[in-house]
Amino acid sequence: FNPLIVHWQTALAAASAVTFDARARALARQFWPGPLTLVLPRRKGTPISLLCSAGLDTLAVRVPAHPTALALLEAFGGPLAAPSANRSGAVSPTTAAHVAESLGERVALILDGGRCPVGIESTVVDLASGDARLLRPGGVTLEALEAVIGPLPVAGELPALPRSPGQLASHYAPRAPLRLEVREGPREGEVLLAFGVNPPGGFVATLNLSPRGDLIEAAANLFAMLRALDDASPAGIAVMPIPERGLGRAINDRLRRAAAPRPRR
Numbered sequence: 305f306n307p308l309i310v311h312w313q314t315a316l317a318a319a320s321a322v323t324f325d326a327r328a329r330a331l332a333r334q335f336w337p338g339p340l341t342l343v344l345p346r347r348k349g350t351p352i353s354l355l356c357s358a359g360l361d362t363l364a365v366r367v368p369a370h371p372t373a374l375a376l377l378e379a380f381g382g383p384l385a386a387p388s389a390n391r392s393g394a395v396s397p398t399t400a401a402h403v404a405e406s407l408g409e410r411v412a413l414i415l416d417g418g419r420c421p422v423g424i425e426s427t428v429v430d431l432a433s434g435d436a437r438l439l440r441p442g443g444v445t446l447e448a449l450e451a452v453i454g455p456l457p458v459a460g461e462l463p464a465l466p467r468s469p470g471q472l473a474s475h476y477a478p479r480a481p482l483r484l485e486v487r488e489g490p491r492e493g494e495v496l497l498a499f500g501v502n503p504p505g506g507f508v509a510t511l512n513l514s515p516r517g518d519l520i521e522a523a524a525n526l527f528a529m530l531r532a533l534d535d536a537s538p539a540g541i542a543v544m545p546i547p548e549r550g551l552g553r554a555i556n557d558r559l560r561r562a563a564a565p566r567p568r569r
Contacts, residue, residue, distance in 0.1 A: 321350040321383070322363050327453045328431050334452050337369035339426040339443025356385040362432045372417030388425075389414075395478050395534070395562070396527045398423055423524035424554050429456070441554035443523070476527070478534035478541065482563035486542040493539025497529060499546055509536055519551040526555055530562070 322344035324332070331340060343364045346357065357363050365383070368374065377384065390397050390406045397403045400416035407414075427442035429449065438446060438458045450456050483494070489506045490496065496507040500517040503510060511529040513522035533541050543559055546552045 321347055321352050322365055323347055325431065327436060330452050331429065331431075331449070332367075335444050335448075336367040337374065338367075339369070339422050339424075340449075341366040341426045341428045341440075341442075343428060343430040343432050343439065345432050352385065362430075364428065366426055370417055370421070372415060376415065393477055395476055395530050396425060396558075398524075398527045402528070402531060419528075421524065423526055423528070424551070424558060427554070430459070441557050443551070443554070445550045446553060447550065476530075476558045476562045477564075478530050478562065480534050480538050481540045482559065483540055483542045484559055484563050485545050487545065490542060491540060494542045495533045495536060495538040495540075497533060497541055497543045499544045503544060507542065508538055509533065513546075513555075519547065519549075519555070522546065523551045523555055526558065 323346075324344065328342050328344060331342060341364050343362050346352070346361055346363050350363075352363065354360075368377075388396065389403045389411075394406060395402075397406060398420040399418075400414050403411075403414050422443040425440070425442050427438070427444040427449070428440040430437045430439050436453060436456055438449070438456050441458075446456060446458075480495075483491070486496070487504070489504050490508070494507055496503060496510040498510050498512040499514060499522055500512075501515060503512060511525075511533055513525045513529060530541070543563075546555050546559070548556055
């Protein structure tokens with residue numbers, strides 16, 4: 305099949321449910337198919353249920369780049385509405401095995417397209433009003449977005465009703481507590497999520513997101529390595545500093561939410 309044909313068929317189907325302005329069209333041309341989600345106004349009369357947007361007057365739409373996802377869209381012949389393939393608040397899956405571990409018999413079928421090549425979720429941009437906002441950093445960097453549509457403010461305080469997945473203060477969390485910006489040795493029973501050369505020693509176990517300091521490699525490894533370290537049932541997970549630029553901005557967003565105080569259940 306032709307990914308570009310599926311891309312535009314899916315984009316046209318999405319356009320029947322939401323309103324695309326010039327900014328949305330420019331971003332779609334540049335980054336779709338790919339890890340970019342656009343929050344856009346719902347069209348009046350769209351048959352898509354309000355349950356798909358938590359009752360909001362917007363919808364979040366995306367065209368994925370993975371060939372398995374595109375083949376599914378081509379076979380279905382229209383847009384699909386679906387939640388993330390993991391339990392709310394937990395570490396995101398990047399393999400089919402992670403989905404099975406998280407959801408088990410709660411789902412009837414898992415479509416295995418191999419390991420996620422990007423490793424972190426899509427970037428979410430709110431274009432539902434006059435002022436564009438970055439709601440969630442992700443696989444498309446802020447720098448790349450701003451090169452297309454100009455300055456893009458980052459959403460500030462959490463809204464009473466989140467407009468995007470990943471806006472909860474505590475999210476993407478392993479069972480073990482996280483300690484961020486670690487440059488020195490361990491506390492008792494800690495494991496280390498390292499980045500770059502010469503990580504500190506003495507930890508029970510260490511996994512390095514990217515020994516060469518490559519943020520693309522680090523993003524691809526983030527959730528799989530968090531899961532692997534958490535599976536060892538450590539007293540805590542120490543995390544080395546990650547540069548706050550490019551994909552590092554998205555990695556740090558996930559780590560800060562993973563380290564936030566957990567809501568009582």
